[in-house]
Amino acid sequence: MLPKPRTLSHIPVYTPGKSESDVMAEYNLDQVIKLASNENPLGSSPCALNAVRGMLETCHRYPDQHSRMLKKTLAGLHRIPESRILVTSGLEEMIACIGRAYLTPQDTSIMPENSFIKYGISVHLQDARAVHVPMKEDCIDLQGMLDRIERNIKIIWIASPNNPTGTYINEASLKWFLSSVPDNILVVLDEAYREFADAPDYHHRTEHYHKQYPNLVILRTFSKAYGLANLRTGYAIGMQELLEPILQVREIFSVTSIAEAAACAALEDTDFVRRCRDLVIGEKARMYPKLDTLAAVGLRYRKSQANFIYIETDLDSGTLFTELQRRGVIIRPVGPKAVRVTIGTPEENSVFLKECAEVLAQHAK
Numbered sequence: 288m289l290p291k292p293r294t295l296s297h298i299p300v301y302t303p304g305k306s307e308s309d310v311m312a313e314y315n316l317d318q319v320i321k322l323a324s325n326e327n328p329l330g331s332s333p334c335a336l337n338a339v340r341g342m343l344e345t346c347h348r349y350p351d352q353h354s355r356m357l358k359k360t361l362a363g364l365h366r367i368p369e370s371r372i373l374v375t376s377g378l379e380e381m382i383a384c385i386g387r388a389y390l391t392p393q394d395t396s397i398m399p400e401n402s403f404i405k406y407g408i409s410v411h412l413q414d415a416r417a418v419h420v421p422m423k424e425d426c427i428d429l430q431g432m433l434d435r436i437e438r439n440i441k442i443i444w445i446a447s448p449n450n451p452t453g454t455y456i457n458e459a460s461l462k463w464f465l466s467s468v469p470d471n472i473l474v475v476l477d478e479a480y481r482e483f484a485d486a487p488d489y490h491h492r493t494e495h496y497h498k499q500y501p502n503l504v505i506l507r508t509f510s511k512a513y514g515l516a517n518l519r520t521g522y523a524i525g526m527q528e529l530l531e532p533i534l535q536v537r538e539i540f541s542v543t544s545i546a547e548a549a550a551c552a553a554l555e556d557t558d559f560v561r562r563c564r565d566l567v568i569g570e571k572a573r574m575y576p577k578l579d580t581l582a583a584v585g586l587r588y589r590k591s592q593a594n595f596i597y598i599e600t601d602l603d604s605g606t607l608f609t610e611l612q613r614r615g616v617i618i619r620p621v622g623p624k625a626v627r628v629t630i631g632t633p634e635e636n637s638v639f640l641k642e643c644a645e646v647l648a649q650h651a652k
């Protein structure tokens with residue numbers, strides 16, 4: 288008999304979308320449009336790509352385990368000590384390590400019902416308990432989360448903008464929430480999509496919040512607005528005492544020097560981030576009136592502060608997903624009747640709108 292792994296059946300499974308080449312082969316298509324993973328419609332910052340090329344000679348060397356160059360750049364940019372920054376191989380690793388560092392089977396963790404699936408996975412991997420708080424009109428219900436606080440709560444996870452709903456927490460509500468959570472509970476605020484938020488009351492400058500709310504850790508990534516998803520780089524800002532245990536359970540060489548150099552260059556390339564943000568904001572504004580017209584065939588959507596739109600239809604999401612895939616557009620089902628569509632280039636978005644309208648019209652008949 289082969290060795291038996293520990294029981295894993297209670298751990299939610301994260302299924303990434305199919306690749307473009309898989310879909311092309313399956314449906315015999317020459318071209319597909321991938322709007323499934325909230326990637327950058329403009330690709331990567333050219334400065335970051337140059338930095339990658341410049342680092343190729345170092346492939347035989349182990350990277351700097353502390354990513355000092357990146358921490359120094361971030362510390363200068365945000366005017367905080369380097370000791371309050373931790374770099375990981377994308378936020379996925381950060382989220383897993385937070386669970387590893389903080390949770391035991393006796394602990395409970397609170398998270399929104401409709402948010403990034405990795406929070407739940409991180410909690411269940413430690414055999415801790417997860418409390419999922421229902422959403423309020425697709426927004427995170429902060430009061431609902433506070434109501435669930437009890438003795439065993441160790442971590443509260445929130446994302447703003449939230450994936451997959453694209454809704455956000457305004458600055459005043461965030462501050463009220465943070466001052467209401469007892470200091471012995473770790474609050475993880477995931478800002479993976481922060482660069483796309485244009486609401487005037489969005490919490491744009493949280494880098495110094497940890498001074499007032501010492502139990503807060505904020506998360507940021509280079510995968511979205513900086514277009515470096517393949518290089519797997521994210522970071523946290525928080526009190527050193529909170530970050531040290533996370534570093535202790537992180538893989539030692541998890542961030543490559545190539546990724547680090549690319550991230551440093553991308554931070555300097557403010558023009559690229561601005562172009563990407565302008566494109567995403569402009570395209571959402573162009574798409575909303577078109578989506579409004581699809582209400583007639585059962586489509587509803589939420590205005591988004593991120594680089595994707597949360598859409599519900601009368602059709603089940605699996606059917607919409609498969610029908611669009613057959614037509615060469617990959618989106619992401621995120622609920623029985625809900626899908627999430629990444630903002631692509633104007634051409635890609637137009638194809639999505641046209642194909643989506645046709646599929647819904649066909650099924651509405």
Ligand SMILES: Cc1ncc(COP(=O)(O)O)c(C=O)c1O
Pocket residue numbers: 324325376377378379380403446449450477479507508509510516519520521
């Ligand atoms: C809310 C949220 N947090 C974190 C991540 C993970 O990002 P990374 O690519 O840095 O692992 C994602 C990825 O889609 C996300 O949507």
